Amino acid sequence: MKIVKTISEVRAAVKAWRAEGLSVGLVPTMGFLHEGHKSLIDRAVKENDRVVVSDFVNPTQFGPTEDLASYPRDLERDATLCENAGAALLFNPEPSEMYAEDACTFVDMSGLTGELCGKSRPIHFRGVCTVVSKLFHIVAPDRAYFGQKDAQQLSVIRRMVRDLNFDIEIIGCPIVREADGLAKSSRNTYLNAEERKAALVLSQAVKLGQKLAADGEASADAITTAMKELIEKEPLARIDYVKAVDAVSVEPVSKMQPPVLVAMAVYIGKTRLIDNFIYEG
Numbered sequence: 496m497k498i499v500k501t502i503s504e505v506r507a508a509v510k511a512w513r514a515e516g517l518s519v520g521l522v523p524t525m526g527f528l529h530e531g532h533k534s535l536i537d538r539a540v541k542e543n544d545r546v547v548v549s550d551f552v553n554p555t556q557f558g559p560t561e562d563l564a565s566y567p568r569d570l571e572r573d574a575t576l577c578e579n580a581g582a583a584l585l586f587n588p589e590p591s592e593m594y595a596e597d598a599c600t601f602v603d604m605s606g607l608t609g610e611l612c613g614k615s616r617p618i619h620f621r622g623v624c625t626v627v628s629k630l631f632h633i634v635a636p637d638r639a640y641f642g643q644k645d646a647q648q649l650s651v652i653r654r655m656v657r658d659l660n661f662d663i664e665i666i667g668c669p670i671v672r673e674a675d676g677l678a679k680s681s682r683n684t685y686l687n688a689e690e691r692k693a694a695l696v697l698s699q700a701v702k703l704g705q706k707l708a709a710d711g712e713a714s715a716d717a718i719t720t721a722m723k724e725l726i727e728k729e730p731l732a733r734i735d736y737v738k739a740v741d742a743v744s745v746e747p748v749s750k751m752q753p754p755v756l757v758a759m760a761v762y763i764g765k766t767r768l769i770d771n772f773i774y775e776g
């Protein structure tokens with residue numbers, strides 16, 4: 496596996512593969528890779544001749560008071576995981592390689608981003624759409640892989656690909672969890688032992704919501720209220736949002752008319768974690 500830092504090196508590698516008629520998969524990440532990322536890479540390796548993993552903590556998707564500076568990084572460990580998983584190329588650019596100092600073109604969306612993380616992090620999806628568009632242009636993959644853990648991101652990327660006619664298949668991959676249920680996340684490393692225990696309240700709320708929906712509760716409000724009540728019992732937890740939305744339009748729903756995305760962001764101490772489930776009926 497090659498580790499490259501420039502756009503021209505990525506383009507040269509992809510051009511050579513294309514000349515051989517090979518297919519290409521892309522797994523965009525912000526690094527500090529774990530089993531969740533590995534599940535995306537594994538799937539990409541199965542479905543494509545060559546896989547590119549991007550490892551870039553994208554500054555434009557972080558708000559001014561967010562954790563850009565402290566976001567965990569470990570390129571060496573990431574490279575080992577990617578190589579063992581069978582990736583062909585790890586793209587780890589510096590911010591200056593991705594963004595000219597006078598860059599003034601961004602990809603923004605007027606829908607799908609008004610609720611959930613888009614509401615709490617107002618510039619977030621503009622940054623995500625911009626960097627993912629750039630990665631799509633740089634790598635020009637056949638398929639790109641995203642986790643269901645970032646459910647709104649997946650809906651946003653699907654819509655962007657449709658609206659901007661990217662000729663790329665978007666593959667959504669299921670949430671990978673720790674043995675006790677906590678969704679794997681690079682930000683879990685911020686948690687101390689007490690917070691790690693408290694963080695279980697997110698997956699417990701997911702399980703409760705799933706059970707209520709499966710048992711036939713038709714009111715989205717009844718489900719999210721029960722989930723909030725459970726989370727509020729945990730003293731270290733502070734709810735950012737727990738909300739039910741249409742999984743495609745990301746607009747709030749009152750009835751559990753599938754497909755419904757029930758998503759949450761919860762602070763455990765200072766760490767903001769997300770989790771969700773989709774009710775398919």
Ligand SMILES: Nc1ncnc2c1ncn2[C@@H]1O[C@H](COP(=O)(O)OP(=O)(O)OP(=O)(O)O)[C@@H](O)[C@H]1O
Pocket residue numbers: 523524525526530531532534535640641642643644645668669670671672678679680681682683
């Ligand atoms: N537990 C997981 N299961 C499945 N996919 C995941 C999981 N965690 C992250 N991903 C996916 O990996 C890709 C890269 O995500 P990212 O690098 O932000 O990882 P992360 O661990 O979610 O980090 P963060 O702490 O920022 O939430 C995204 O498509 C994301 O949805």
Ligand SMILES: CC(C)(CO)[C@@H](O)C(=O)[O-]
Pocket residue numbers: 523524525551553556623626627645648
């Ligand atoms: C898609 C992504 C790599 C864009 O920076 C990021 O938002 C992430 O890791 O989910």
Ligand code: BAL
Pocket residue numbers: 525556557645
């Ligand atoms: N996986 C989402 C990246 C972020 O929180 O910025």
